[in-house]
Amino acid sequence: MTGGTVLPARRAVLLGGGFSTDDDGLLDDWLLGHARGPRPKVCFVPTASGDAPAYVERFLDAFRSRACEPSVLTLFRRELDDEALRAFLLSQDVVYVGGGNTANLLAIWRTHGVDRLLREAYDRGTLLCGISAGANCWAAGSHTDSFGPLTYLRDGLGLLPGSVCPHYDSEPGRRASYRTAVAGGALPAGWALEDGVGALFTDGRLTEAVARKPEARLYRVRAGLGGEAVERAVTCRPLRA
Template sequence: MAVVPPRRVALLGGGFSMDEDGLLDDWLLSHAGVARPKVCFVPTASGDAPAYVEQFESAFRSRHCEASVLPLFRRELDDAALRTFLLSQDVVYVGGGNTANMLAVWRVHGVDRLLREAAARGTLLCGISAGANCWAEGSHTDSFGPLTSLRDGLGLLPGSVCPHYDSEPARRPSYQDAVATGRLPAGWAVDDGVGVLFTDGRVQEPVTRAPDARLYRVERDGHGRASERGLPCRLLGHG
Protein backbone atom coordinates (compact mmCIF):
# COMPACT_ATOMS: atom_id res chain seq x y z
CA MET A 1 0.00 0.00 0.00
CA ALA A 2 1.34 3.42 -0.96
CA VAL A 3 2.30 5.73 1.89
CA VAL A 4 0.27 8.95 1.88
CA PRO A 5 2.49 11.91 2.84
CA PRO A 6 1.19 14.29 5.50
CA ARG A 7 -0.42 17.50 4.30
CA ARG A 8 1.64 20.40 5.60
CA VAL A 9 0.77 24.10 5.74
CA ALA A 10 2.77 26.87 7.42
CA LEU A 11 1.37 30.30 8.31
CA LEU A 12 3.92 33.11 8.56
CA GLY A 13 3.62 36.41 10.37
CA GLY A 14 6.78 37.67 8.74
CA GLY A 15 9.67 36.58 6.59
CA PHE A 16 11.84 38.16 3.93
CA SER A 17 9.40 40.99 3.21
CA MET A 18 9.15 42.14 6.84
CA ASP A 19 12.12 40.92 8.89
CA GLU A 20 15.85 41.47 8.54
CA ASP A 21 17.01 38.56 10.71
CA GLY A 22 15.72 35.81 8.40
CA LEU A 23 14.69 33.62 11.34
CA LEU A 24 11.24 32.68 10.09
CA ASP A 25 12.45 31.85 6.59
CA ASP A 26 15.31 29.73 7.97
CA TRP A 27 12.83 27.92 10.23
CA LEU A 28 10.57 27.33 7.25
CA LEU A 29 13.35 25.83 5.13
CA SER A 30 14.31 23.53 7.99
CA HIS A 31 10.95 21.80 7.45
CA ALA A 32 11.31 21.39 3.69
CA GLY A 33 12.38 17.78 4.11
CA VAL A 34 15.31 17.85 1.67
CA ALA A 35 18.86 19.21 1.86
CA ARG A 36 18.49 21.69 -1.01
CA PRO A 37 14.77 22.38 -1.44
CA LYS A 38 13.10 23.84 -4.48
CA VAL A 39 11.24 26.94 -3.29
CA CYS A 40 8.71 28.66 -5.53
CA PHE A 41 7.47 32.15 -4.70
CA VAL A 42 3.93 32.94 -5.89
CA PRO A 43 3.36 36.74 -5.89
CA THR A 44 -0.17 36.72 -7.38
CA ALA A 45 -1.77 38.65 -4.50
CA SER A 46 0.48 41.65 -5.20
CA GLY A 47 -0.16 41.54 -8.94
CA ASP A 48 3.32 40.01 -9.41
CA ALA A 49 4.86 43.25 -8.13
CA PRO A 50 8.48 43.43 -9.41
CA ALA A 51 9.86 44.90 -6.18
CA TYR A 52 8.31 42.06 -4.18
CA VAL A 53 9.82 39.48 -6.51
CA GLU A 54 13.21 41.17 -6.19
CA GLN A 55 12.95 41.01 -2.39
CA PHE A 56 12.31 37.28 -2.54
CA GLU A 57 15.13 36.62 -4.99
CA SER A 58 17.56 38.68 -2.94
CA ALA A 59 16.62 36.92 0.30
CA PHE A 60 16.66 33.37 -1.05
CA ARG A 61 19.58 33.64 -3.46
CA SER A 62 22.00 33.30 -0.55
CA ARG A 63 20.12 30.43 1.10
CA HIS A 64 20.77 26.76 0.48
CA CYS A 65 17.84 26.24 -1.86
CA GLU A 66 16.77 26.45 -5.50
CA ALA A 67 14.56 29.52 -5.69
CA SER A 68 12.08 30.31 -8.47
CA VAL A 69 9.07 32.55 -9.11
CA LEU A 70 5.68 31.75 -10.67
CA PRO A 71 4.20 34.82 -12.40
CA LEU A 72 0.61 34.56 -13.60
CA PHE A 73 -0.11 38.05 -14.90
CA ARG A 74 2.47 37.46 -17.64
CA ARG A 75 2.29 33.69 -17.71
CA GLU A 76 4.85 31.82 -19.79
CA LEU A 77 4.02 28.15 -19.07
CA ASP A 78 1.31 26.11 -20.77
CA ASP A 79 -0.95 23.91 -18.65
CA ALA A 80 1.26 20.83 -18.81
CA ALA A 81 4.44 22.77 -18.01
CA LEU A 82 2.69 24.63 -15.19
CA ARG A 83 1.63 21.36 -13.57
CA THR A 84 5.10 19.85 -13.93
CA PHE A 85 6.69 22.97 -12.48
CA LEU A 86 4.44 23.31 -9.43
CA LEU A 87 4.47 19.61 -8.57
CA SER A 88 8.27 19.58 -8.66
CA GLN A 89 8.53 22.11 -5.80
CA ASP A 90 9.38 21.20 -2.22
CA VAL A 91 8.03 24.52 -0.88
CA VAL A 92 5.42 26.88 -2.34
CA TYR A 93 5.71 30.31 -0.68
CA VAL A 94 2.75 32.65 -1.31
CA GLY A 95 3.15 36.38 -0.83
CA GLY A 96 0.84 38.99 0.60
CA GLY A 97 -1.61 41.34 -1.08
CA ASN A 98 -5.26 40.91 -2.03
CA THR A 99 -6.59 37.48 -0.96
CA ALA A 100 -9.82 37.58 -2.98
CA ASN A 101 -8.14 38.69 -6.21
CA MET A 102 -5.43 36.06 -5.81
CA LEU A 103 -7.93 33.22 -5.38
CA ALA A 104 -9.85 34.36 -8.44
CA VAL A 105 -6.71 34.48 -10.60
CA TRP A 106 -5.60 31.07 -9.34
CA ARG A 107 -8.90 29.52 -10.36
CA VAL A 108 -8.74 30.99 -13.85
CA HIS A 109 -5.33 29.36 -14.35
CA GLY A 110 -6.08 26.13 -12.47
CA VAL A 111 -3.47 26.87 -9.81
CA ASP A 112 -5.92 26.12 -7.00
CA ARG A 113 -6.31 22.56 -8.27
CA LEU A 114 -2.56 22.13 -8.70
CA LEU A 115 -1.85 23.36 -5.17
CA ARG A 116 -4.27 20.81 -3.76
CA GLU A 117 -2.47 18.15 -5.78
CA ALA A 118 0.90 19.40 -4.52
CA ALA A 119 -0.35 19.26 -0.93
CA ALA A 120 -1.44 15.65 -1.42
CA ARG A 121 2.07 14.85 -2.65
CA GLY A 122 3.72 16.36 0.44
CA THR A 123 4.76 19.81 -0.78
CA LEU A 124 5.08 22.30 2.09
CA LEU A 125 2.62 25.13 1.41
CA CYS A 126 3.13 28.43 3.22
CA GLY A 127 2.75 32.17 3.05
CA ILE A 128 2.27 35.51 4.74
CA SER A 129 -0.89 37.63 5.00
CA ALA A 130 -2.94 36.74 1.89
CA GLY A 131 -0.50 33.85 1.52
CA ALA A 132 -1.61 32.59 4.92
CA ASN A 133 -5.32 33.30 4.41
CA CYS A 134 -5.62 31.27 1.24
CA TRP A 135 -5.03 27.82 2.74
CA ALA A 136 -7.99 27.90 5.15
CA GLU A 137 -11.73 27.56 4.57
CA GLY A 138 -12.23 31.25 5.34
CA SER A 139 -10.22 34.29 6.32
CA HIS A 140 -10.26 37.79 7.76
CA THR A 141 -9.24 40.19 5.02
CA ASP A 142 -9.12 43.75 3.75
CA SER A 143 -9.44 42.57 0.13
CA PHE A 144 -12.56 44.71 -0.31
CA GLY A 145 -11.30 47.77 1.60
CA PRO A 146 -12.68 47.54 5.16
CA LEU A 147 -11.89 44.44 7.18
CA THR A 148 -14.42 41.72 6.47
CA SER A 149 -15.00 37.99 6.34
CA LEU A 150 -14.17 35.94 3.27
CA ARG A 151 -15.83 32.50 3.28
CA ASP A 152 -13.55 31.35 0.52
CA GLY A 153 -10.23 29.54 0.41
CA LEU A 154 -8.61 26.29 -0.62
CA GLY A 155 -9.80 24.51 2.53
CA LEU A 156 -6.50 22.71 3.08
CA LEU A 157 -6.52 24.01 6.66
CA PRO A 158 -9.79 23.58 8.58
CA GLY A 159 -11.41 26.74 9.92
CA SER A 160 -10.31 30.32 9.39
CA VAL A 161 -7.19 32.49 9.58
CA CYS A 162 -6.57 36.07 10.67
CA PRO A 163 -3.13 37.60 9.96
CA HIS A 164 -1.61 40.75 11.51
CA TYR A 165 -3.54 40.11 14.71
CA ASP A 166 -1.39 42.36 16.89
CA SER A 167 -0.08 44.97 14.45
CA GLU A 168 -3.39 46.28 13.08
CA PRO A 169 -5.61 47.45 15.98
CA ALA A 170 -8.93 46.71 14.26
CA ARG A 171 -8.03 43.09 13.54
CA ARG A 172 -8.62 41.54 16.98
CA PRO A 173 -12.15 42.87 17.64
CA SER A 174 -13.24 42.43 14.04
CA TYR A 175 -12.04 38.82 13.76
CA GLN A 176 -13.50 37.90 17.14
CA ASP A 177 -16.85 39.38 16.11
CA ALA A 178 -16.77 37.38 12.86
CA VAL A 179 -16.19 34.14 14.77
CA ALA A 180 -18.73 35.00 17.49
CA THR A 181 -21.47 35.69 14.94
CA GLY A 182 -20.64 32.67 12.79
CA ARG A 183 -19.56 34.65 9.74
CA LEU A 184 -16.27 32.77 10.03
CA PRO A 185 -15.61 29.36 11.60
CA ALA A 186 -13.25 29.06 14.55
CA GLY A 187 -9.65 29.49 13.56
CA TRP A 188 -6.18 30.83 14.07
CA ALA A 189 -5.03 34.39 14.68
CA VAL A 190 -1.38 35.05 13.89
CA ASP A 191 0.66 37.88 15.40
CA ASP A 192 3.40 39.40 13.28
CA GLY A 193 6.61 37.54 14.04
CA VAL A 194 4.94 34.13 14.50
CA GLY A 195 5.24 31.03 12.35
CA VAL A 196 3.19 27.87 12.79
CA LEU A 197 3.42 24.55 11.00
CA PHE A 198 0.27 22.44 10.66
CA THR A 199 0.39 18.76 9.77
CA ASP A 200 -2.89 17.26 8.56
CA GLY A 201 -4.73 20.24 10.05
CA ARG A 202 -3.16 19.99 13.52
CA VAL A 203 -0.62 22.34 15.06
CA GLN A 204 2.80 20.74 14.93
CA GLU A 205 5.14 23.59 15.81
CA PRO A 206 4.43 27.23 16.68
CA VAL A 207 7.46 29.54 16.80
CA THR A 208 8.14 33.25 17.10
CA ARG A 209 10.98 35.66 16.41
CA ALA A 210 9.48 38.24 18.80
CA PRO A 211 9.15 37.46 22.54
CA ASP A 212 5.68 39.00 22.87
CA ALA A 213 4.16 37.58 19.67
CA ARG A 214 1.65 34.75 19.95
CA LEU A 215 -0.51 32.32 18.03
CA TYR A 216 -4.14 32.32 19.17
CA ARG A 217 -7.00 29.90 18.84
CA VAL A 218 -10.25 31.86 18.50
CA GLU A 219 -13.54 30.00 18.96
CA ARG A 220 -17.20 30.74 19.63
CA ASP A 221 -18.23 29.94 23.19
CA GLY A 222 -21.61 28.70 24.40
CA HIS A 223 -22.87 32.25 24.95
CA GLY A 224 -22.37 33.54 21.42
CA ARG A 225 -19.11 35.27 22.24
CA ALA A 226 -15.58 34.66 21.00
CA SER A 227 -12.99 33.09 23.26
CA GLU A 228 -9.27 33.54 22.67
CA ARG A 229 -6.55 31.15 23.80
CA GLY A 230 -2.87 31.86 23.30
CA LEU A 231 -0.54 28.99 22.45
CA PRO A 232 3.07 28.93 23.68
CA CYS A 233 5.60 29.50 20.91
CA ARG A 234 9.26 28.55 20.80
CA LEU A 235 11.45 31.66 20.55
CA LEU A 236 13.70 31.46 17.51
CA GLY A 237 17.34 32.47 17.71
CA HIS A 238 17.66 31.61 21.40
CA GLY A 239 18.77 27.99 21.31
Protein backbone atom coordinates in the same frame (compact mmCIF):
# COMPACT_ATOMS: atom_id res chain seq x y z
CA MET B 1 -1.23 3.98 3.50
CA THR B 2 -2.89 3.04 0.19
CA GLY B 3 -2.11 -0.24 -1.53
CA GLY B 4 1.08 -0.58 0.51
CA THR B 5 2.24 2.97 -0.30
CA VAL B 6 2.89 5.34 2.58
CA LEU B 7 1.39 8.72 1.76
CA PRO B 8 3.47 11.80 2.60
CA ALA B 9 2.35 14.12 5.37
CA ARG B 10 0.39 17.10 4.11
CA ARG B 11 1.92 20.26 5.59
CA ALA B 12 1.17 23.96 5.55
CA VAL B 13 2.79 26.87 7.37
CA LEU B 14 1.15 30.15 8.33
CA LEU B 15 3.68 32.96 8.64
CA GLY B 16 3.41 36.20 10.58
CA GLY B 17 6.57 37.50 8.96
CA GLY B 18 9.48 36.52 6.78
CA PHE B 19 11.73 38.04 4.14
CA SER B 20 9.28 40.85 3.31
CA THR B 21 8.99 42.21 6.87
CA ASP B 22 11.90 40.95 8.99
CA ASP B 23 15.64 41.48 8.80
CA ASP B 24 16.78 38.54 10.94
CA GLY B 25 15.59 35.74 8.63
CA LEU B 26 14.55 33.56 11.56
CA LEU B 27 11.12 32.55 10.27
CA ASP B 28 12.37 31.76 6.78
CA ASP B 29 15.27 29.70 8.15
CA TRP B 30 12.83 27.79 10.36
CA LEU B 31 10.57 27.23 7.37
CA LEU B 32 13.40 25.84 5.23
CA GLY B 33 14.29 23.50 8.07
CA HIS B 34 10.99 21.71 7.40
CA ALA B 35 11.50 21.41 3.65
CA ARG B 36 12.37 18.17 1.87
CA GLY B 37 16.02 17.56 1.08
CA PRO B 38 19.23 19.50 1.73
CA ARG B 39 18.65 21.98 -1.12
CA PRO B 40 14.88 22.34 -1.58
CA LYS B 41 13.19 23.99 -4.53
CA VAL B 42 11.29 27.04 -3.25
CA CYS B 43 8.75 28.74 -5.51
CA PHE B 44 7.48 32.22 -4.66
CA VAL B 45 3.93 33.00 -5.85
CA PRO B 46 3.29 36.79 -5.77
CA THR B 47 -0.22 36.70 -7.29
CA ALA B 48 -1.87 38.60 -4.42
CA SER B 49 0.37 41.61 -5.06
CA GLY B 50 -0.25 41.60 -8.80
CA ASP B 51 3.18 40.01 -9.32
CA ALA B 52 4.81 43.20 -8.03
CA PRO B 53 8.41 43.29 -9.37
CA ALA B 54 9.88 44.81 -6.19
CA TYR B 55 8.30 42.03 -4.11
CA VAL B 56 9.76 39.38 -6.42
CA GLU B 57 13.22 40.94 -6.14
CA ARG B 58 13.03 40.99 -2.34
CA PHE B 59 12.25 37.28 -2.35
CA LEU B 60 15.09 36.47 -4.72
CA ASP B 61 17.54 38.63 -2.77
CA ALA B 62 16.58 36.82 0.43
CA PHE B 63 16.62 33.25 -0.89
CA ARG B 64 19.50 33.25 -3.36
CA SER B 65 21.89 33.26 -0.40
CA ARG B 66 20.17 30.34 1.31
CA ALA B 67 20.66 26.63 0.73
CA CYS B 68 17.76 26.30 -1.69
CA GLU B 69 16.79 26.73 -5.35
CA PRO B 70 14.47 29.76 -5.54
CA SER B 71 12.07 30.41 -8.40
CA VAL B 72 9.02 32.56 -9.08
CA LEU B 73 5.63 31.76 -10.61
CA THR B 74 4.00 34.80 -12.22
CA LEU B 75 0.48 34.60 -13.62
CA PHE B 76 -0.22 38.13 -14.85
CA ARG B 77 2.30 37.44 -17.62
CA ARG B 78 2.02 33.70 -17.73
CA GLU B 79 4.58 31.83 -19.80
CA LEU B 80 3.85 28.14 -19.07
CA ASP B 81 1.14 26.08 -20.73
CA ASP B 82 -1.04 23.82 -18.58
CA GLU B 83 1.23 20.79 -18.80
CA ALA B 84 4.38 22.76 -18.01
CA LEU B 85 2.65 24.63 -15.18
CA ARG B 86 1.60 21.37 -13.54
CA ALA B 87 5.08 19.85 -13.91
CA PHE B 88 6.67 22.99 -12.48
CA LEU B 89 4.47 23.22 -9.38
CA LEU B 90 4.61 19.51 -8.62
CA SER B 91 8.41 19.63 -8.74
CA GLN B 92 8.61 22.19 -5.92
CA ASP B 93 9.46 21.31 -2.33
CA VAL B 94 8.07 24.59 -0.97
CA VAL B 95 5.45 26.96 -2.38
CA TYR B 96 5.70 30.35 -0.66
CA VAL B 97 2.75 32.68 -1.28
CA GLY B 98 3.12 36.41 -0.75
CA GLY B 99 0.75 38.96 0.70
CA GLY B 100 -1.74 41.26 -0.97
CA ASN B 101 -5.39 40.79 -1.91
CA THR B 102 -6.78 37.40 -0.82
CA ALA B 103 -9.97 37.56 -2.91
CA ASN B 104 -8.11 38.49 -6.08
CA LEU B 105 -5.54 35.78 -5.42
CA LEU B 106 -8.19 33.06 -5.22
CA ALA B 107 -9.98 34.27 -8.36
CA ILE B 108 -6.81 34.36 -10.44
CA TRP B 109 -5.64 30.97 -9.21
CA ARG B 110 -8.97 29.41 -10.19
CA THR B 111 -8.85 30.99 -13.63
CA HIS B 112 -5.46 29.36 -14.28
CA GLY B 113 -6.18 26.08 -12.44
CA VAL B 114 -3.49 26.80 -9.85
CA ASP B 115 -5.90 26.00 -7.00
CA ARG B 116 -6.22 22.40 -8.24
CA LEU B 117 -2.48 22.06 -8.79
CA LEU B 118 -1.69 23.28 -5.28
CA ARG B 119 -4.08 20.74 -3.83
CA GLU B 120 -2.29 18.04 -5.79
CA ALA B 121 1.11 19.30 -4.67
CA TYR B 122 -0.10 19.40 -1.06
CA ASP B 123 -1.26 15.79 -1.26
CA ARG B 124 2.14 14.82 -2.68
CA GLY B 125 4.08 16.38 0.20
CA THR B 126 4.95 19.88 -1.02
CA LEU B 127 5.16 22.29 1.91
CA LEU B 128 2.70 25.14 1.37
CA CYS B 129 3.21 28.42 3.20
CA GLY B 130 2.67 32.14 3.07
CA ILE B 131 2.23 35.46 4.81
CA SER B 132 -0.94 37.58 5.10
CA ALA B 133 -3.02 36.71 2.00
CA GLY B 134 -0.55 33.85 1.54
CA ALA B 135 -1.65 32.50 4.92
CA ASN B 136 -5.36 33.22 4.46
CA CYS B 137 -5.65 31.27 1.22
CA TRP B 138 -5.06 27.81 2.69
CA ALA B 139 -8.02 27.90 5.10
CA ALA B 140 -11.77 27.61 4.57
CA GLY B 141 -12.24 31.31 5.40
CA SER B 142 -10.26 34.33 6.53
CA HIS B 143 -10.26 37.85 7.85
CA THR B 144 -9.23 40.29 5.14
CA ASP B 145 -9.08 43.82 3.80
CA SER B 146 -9.53 42.58 0.21
CA PHE B 147 -12.66 44.73 -0.17
CA GLY B 148 -11.31 47.84 1.55
CA PRO B 149 -12.61 47.82 5.15
CA LEU B 150 -11.76 44.84 7.34
CA THR B 151 -14.28 42.06 6.90
CA TYR B 152 -14.64 38.30 6.61
CA LEU B 153 -14.18 36.13 3.54
CA ARG B 154 -15.95 32.79 3.54
CA ASP B 155 -13.71 31.42 0.83
CA GLY B 156 -10.35 29.71 0.52
CA LEU B 157 -8.78 26.48 -0.66
CA GLY B 158 -9.97 24.69 2.48
CA LEU B 159 -6.76 22.70 2.93
CA LEU B 160 -6.78 23.80 6.57
CA PRO B 161 -10.07 23.61 8.48
CA GLY B 162 -11.52 26.77 9.99
CA SER B 163 -10.37 30.32 9.45
CA VAL B 164 -7.22 32.47 9.62
CA CYS B 165 -6.59 36.04 10.72
CA PRO B 166 -3.16 37.61 10.07
CA HIS B 167 -1.72 40.83 11.59
CA TYR B 168 -3.69 40.21 14.77
CA ASP B 169 -1.65 42.65 16.84
CA SER B 170 -0.34 45.13 14.30
CA GLU B 171 -3.34 46.46 12.36
CA PRO B 172 -6.00 48.55 14.16
CA GLY B 173 -9.36 46.80 14.29
CA ARG B 174 -8.12 43.35 13.30
CA ARG B 175 -8.58 41.71 16.67
CA ALA B 176 -12.05 43.10 17.39
CA SER B 177 -13.33 42.52 13.85
CA TYR B 178 -12.12 38.90 13.70
CA ARG B 179 -13.52 38.13 17.14
CA THR B 180 -16.88 39.55 16.08
CA ALA B 181 -16.91 37.45 12.90
CA VAL B 182 -16.12 34.23 14.79
CA ALA B 183 -18.48 34.97 17.67
CA GLY B 184 -21.37 35.66 15.27
CA GLY B 185 -20.72 32.62 13.07
CA ALA B 186 -19.66 34.59 9.99
CA LEU B 187 -16.35 32.71 10.20
CA PRO B 188 -15.65 29.31 11.75
CA ALA B 189 -13.23 28.97 14.65
CA GLY B 190 -9.67 29.52 13.59
CA TRP B 191 -6.17 30.80 14.13
CA ALA B 192 -5.07 34.39 14.71
CA LEU B 193 -1.41 35.19 14.09
CA GLU B 194 0.46 38.06 15.63
CA ASP B 195 3.39 39.36 13.61
CA GLY B 196 6.52 37.30 14.26
CA VAL B 197 4.76 33.93 14.63
CA GLY B 198 5.05 30.78 12.52
CA ALA B 199 2.58 27.88 12.74
CA LEU B 200 3.10 24.45 11.15
CA PHE B 201 0.08 22.27 10.42
CA THR B 202 0.43 18.58 9.59
CA ASP B 203 -2.59 16.87 8.06
CA GLY B 204 -4.70 19.81 9.19
CA ARG B 205 -3.58 19.84 12.83
CA LEU B 206 -1.24 22.30 14.53
CA THR B 207 2.05 20.51 15.23
CA GLU B 208 4.48 23.38 15.94
CA ALA B 209 4.32 27.08 16.79
CA VAL B 210 7.33 29.38 16.93
CA ALA B 211 8.01 33.07 17.45
CA ARG B 212 10.90 35.32 16.42
CA LYS B 213 10.17 37.74 19.27
CA PRO B 214 9.22 36.81 22.85
CA GLU B 215 5.94 38.69 22.96
CA ALA B 216 4.48 37.27 19.71
CA ARG B 217 1.52 34.95 20.14
CA LEU B 218 -0.63 32.53 18.19
CA TYR B 219 -4.28 32.30 19.27
CA ARG B 220 -7.03 29.79 18.83
CA VAL B 221 -10.28 31.76 18.55
CA ARG B 222 -13.73 30.19 18.77
CA ALA B 223 -17.30 31.16 19.58
CA GLY B 224 -18.28 30.77 23.24
CA LEU B 225 -21.57 29.42 24.53
CA GLY B 226 -22.77 32.91 25.35
CA GLY B 227 -22.19 34.27 21.87
CA GLU B 228 -18.83 35.83 22.72
CA ALA B 229 -15.42 35.09 21.24
CA VAL B 230 -13.10 32.89 23.29
CA GLU B 231 -9.37 33.31 22.76
CA ARG B 232 -6.68 30.80 23.82
CA ALA B 233 -3.00 31.63 23.47
CA VAL B 234 -0.76 28.85 22.15
CA THR B 235 2.74 28.48 23.55
CA CYS B 236 5.31 29.35 20.88
CA ARG B 237 8.90 28.12 20.90
CA PRO B 238 11.27 31.09 20.64
CA LEU B 239 13.53 31.23 17.61
CA ARG B 240 17.10 32.34 18.16
CA ALA B 241 19.73 33.57 15.75
